[in-house]
Amino acid sequence: MKRKFITNLALLLFLNLLVKPFWIFGINISVQNAVGPEEYGFYFALFNFSVILNMFLDLGINNFNNRNISQNSKLLNKHFSNIIVLKVLLSIVYFIISISIAWVSGYNATQITFLLFLVFNQFLLSFVLYLRSNLAGLHLFKTDSFISVLDRALMILFCSILLWGNFTKTPFQIKWFVFAQTAAYVLTAIITFVLVLVHSGRIKPKFDFGFIIAILKKSYPFAILALLMGAYTRIDSILLERLLPNGNQQAGIYAQGYVFLDGALNFALLFAGLLLPMFSRMLKLKEPIGQLTKLSFVLIIIPAVIIAASCVFYRNEIINVLYHSHVQNSADIFGILMTGFVFISSTYIFGTLLTANGNLKQLNILAAIGVVLSVVLNLVLIPKHQALGSAISALITQSFIALIQIILVFRVFKLRVNYKLLILLLIFAAGVILIGVISRDLPYNWIVSLGIMVTLSGILAFSIGLIKVKSIYQIIKHDK
Numbered sequence: 001m002k003r004k005f006i007t008n009l010a011l012l013l014f015l016n017l018l019v020k021p022f023w024i025f026g027i028n029i030s031v032q033n034a035v036g037p038e039e040y041g042f043y044f045a046l047f048n049f050s051v052i053l054n055m056f057l058d059l060g061i062n063n064f065n066n067r068n069i070s071q072n073s074k075l076l077n078k079h080f081s082n083i084i085v086l087k088v089l090l091s092i093v094y095f096i097i098s099i100s101i102a103w104v105s106g107y108n109a110t111q112i113t114f115l116l117f118l119v120f121n122q123f124l125l126s127f128v129l130y131l132r133s134n135l136a137g138l139h140l141f142k143t144d145s146f147i148s149v150l151d152r153a154l155m156i157l158f159c160s161i162l163l164w165g166n167f168t169k170t171p172f173q174i175k176w177f178v179f180a181q182t183a184a185y186v187l188t189a190i191i192t193f194v195l196v197l198v199h200s201g202r203i204k205p206k207f208d209f210g211f212i213i214a215i216l217k218k219s220y221p222f223a224i225l226a227l228l229m230g231a232y233t234r235i236d237s238i239l240l241e242r243l244l245p246n247g248n249q250q251a252g253i254y255a256q257g258y259v260f261l262d263g264a265l266n267f268a269l270l271f272a273g274l275l276l277p278m279f280s281r282m283l284k285l286k287e288p289i290g291q292l293t294k295l296s297f298v299l300i301i302i303p304a305v306i307i308a309a310s311c312v313f314y315r316n317e318i319i320n321v322l323y324h325s326h327v328q329n330s331a332d333i334f335g336i337l338m339t340g341f342v343f344i345s346s347t348y349i350f351g352t353l354l355t356a357n358g359n360l361k362q363l364n365i366l367a368a369i370g371v372v373l374s375v376v377l378n379l380v381l382i383p384k385h386q387a388l389g390s391a392i393s394a395l396i397t398q399s400f401i402a403l404i405q406i407i408l409v410f411r412v413f414k415l416r417v418n419y420k421l422l423i424l425l426l427i428f429a430a431g432v433i434l435i436g437v438i439s440r441d442l443p444y445n446w447i448v449s450l451g452i453m454v455t456l457s458g459i460l461a462f463s464i465g466l467i468k469v470k471s472i473y474q475i476i477k478h479d480k
Contacts, residue, residue, distance in 0.1 A: 016267060019149040019156070024263035027159045029322050032256060034163065034172040037326055041252025043174045045241035046111060048234040050118040053101065055227035056094040057126040061086070061219050086212050087130060091123045105242070117178050124185035125151075131192040140199070141274065147192050148273070154184035221360035228367035232374040232397055236390035239378045244386060253326045254387040256319065257333030264307060264341050271300050272348040279356035289353065290415060297349045298421070302466060304345040305429055306457045310450060311338035313436040317446045329387065336391040343395075343402035350405040354412065362408055370401050424466050431464075432457045 032040045061083060098119050102112050128151065135144040158180035163172055237254055241247035275296055282289050311318065315335040320327050354363055374397045381389025409415065439453040461467050 013267065013270065015145050015149045016270060019152050020263060020266055023152045023156055024259060025322070027156055027163070028259055028263075030163055031159065031172065031174070031177050032252075032259070033324050035174045035177075037252030037256065038249045039174050039252075040255055041237070041241065041248040041250065042111075043114070043177070044255040045237045045248070045251045046115050047118055048237045049102070050098060050115060050122050052227070052230040052234050052238075053094065053098050054122040054126060055223050055230060056097055057087075057090050057123060061130060061215065061222070083130065083215065086215065087127060091126075094123065095119055114175070114178075117175070117182065121178065121181050121185060124182065124189055128185060128189050128192055131189070131196050134196045134199070135192075143195060144273070147188070147195070148270070150191065151184045151188040154187055155180055158183055221364060222355075224364050225355075225360060225367055228364060228371050232367065232370040232401075233394075235371075235374060236378060236394055239375075239382060240387060240390055243379075243382050250387045253329050254333060254390055256323050256326065256330035257337055257387070257391060260311065260318070260334060261337045261341055264304075264338075265344060268300060268304070268341075268345045268348045271296055272352045275349065275352045276356055279353050283357055289413065293349065293353060293409075293415075294418065294421065297346065298466060300345045300349060301342070301425065302428070302461045304342045305432055306454055306461075308338045308341045309429075309432045309436050309457070310454055311335065311341075313440060313453065314446060314450050317450075333387055333391040336388070336395050340395040340398040343399040346402045347398075347405055350402075350409045353409055354405065357412065359408070359412060362412075363405075366401060366404050366408075370397050373397050373400060421466075424464055427464055428461060428466055431460045435460070 035043075098115065099112060102115055107115070128147075132144055132147055135141075135147065159177065161167065162176050162180060237251040237258075240251045240254060244250050275292075278292065279289060282292070312335045315331045315338075316328070319331040319334055323330060351363065374393055377393035377396060378390055381393055383389075385392065410417065435453050435456045439449045439456075442449045442452065444452075
């Protein structure tokens with residue numbers, strides 16, 4: 001299983017590194033600069049509103065389906081025929097709830113109209129993710145890897161034409177960005193549906209009330225978890241837009257600091273996508289999960305520390321290159337949010353393991369505490385510090401969630417603390433910080449100094465034995 005994890009992770013990372021950096025730095029940031037912080041902040045707050053509520057689109061079905069199909073692939077045809085109907089019904093519920101809450105919350109007609117398109121995009125994305133959960137559940141990781149970048153590749157194509165194709169004399173508008181996403185999701189959904197259909201055989205969508213109720217009873221804890229996690233990770237920009245007179249602008253400034261984190265999290269999420277079906281199958285077969293947990297944690301935490309530290313030390317230079325306005329404010333927010341990346345990365349390992357084991361009650365209680373903590377901190381910090389206050393709130397909340405999840409994993413699985421690994425990680429983190437301090441004083445262009453910092457930090461990880469090339473080679477060659 002370790003071999004499968006490493007080889008498929010390598011393919012997944014390779015494909016995403018080909019596509020997603022250009023999406024983040026070439027397209028997303030170009031759109032932000034083209035429309036300005038206020039208009040992008042308008043989009044960003046509404047987008048996060050639609051993301052939080054998309055729990056009603058899924059109700060935990062994707063994670064439930066991934067876990068179940070991993071443990072019994074023969075369920076695919078039966079589940080697929082019924083869940084397709086259920087997804088359509090849930091999309092109607094999601095639409096009604098989203099628009100109703102927006103109206104009650106005081107959103108104006110322009111905001112609600114814009115939200116309609118974002119809600120439709122969330123439906124398409126949820127449908128694609130459900131289809132992908134079937135591919136992952138069948139352990140068709142290579143196919144799923146290519147699908148995982150298809151929507152972004154199509155968005156890059158469409159947005160590039162709109163941004164630089166000179167097909168219109170009208171300046172780029174934020175609504176075009178949304179329409180490009182819609183077109184990409186539609187095409188991706190069609191292609192993924194065909195792929196799943198090949199493996200499931202002929203399907204006849206049917207409304208089986210008993211089956212749907214049974215599925216919802218089993219999946220609702222996943223749904224609650226998705227809602228709560230979405231709330232404490234996405235509510236910052238919504239509160240900024242609602243609480244401040246210049247809310248759209250502050251949400252836009254926050255988005256400038258957040259965009260790099262969002263991109264980094266897309267890569268961290270790849271670990272969870274691979275690990276959930278692997279952990280689920282291993283737990284069903286009562287195979288030990290300690291080694292895979294350790295391996296995946298080390299492989300995610302090392303780049304997380306390097307990326308976070310690099311972004312903190314060179315936050316001003318990076319933001320100055322990427323954006324045209326509010327550079328200093330965005331740089332400070334960027335540094336705080338990227339510090340949180342280290343903590344968030346660990347949740348993609350330990351939270352995924354707890355999900356695979358069915359510890360939804362503990363995870364939901366923890367997530368609920370996270371929501372309360374996030375809202376309280378934002379209400380206290382936003383009036384005084386504006387977007388910076390939201391960044392501080394996010395860091396505190398994410399670090400709290402990560403630490404409690406780690407404690408839960410060790411208690412639930414009765415794992416022993418690996419003091420050697422812990423000491424090596426502390427040495428590594430201290431070494432990366434020291435390298436960062438020294439690199440700031442080098443007499444070179446900042447890009448060169450940053451490159452030196454990243455390179456030396458990687459060498460440090462190998463030199464102290466955190467990563468052993470020989471061990472990884474042996475796993476790839478011999479492990480099944």
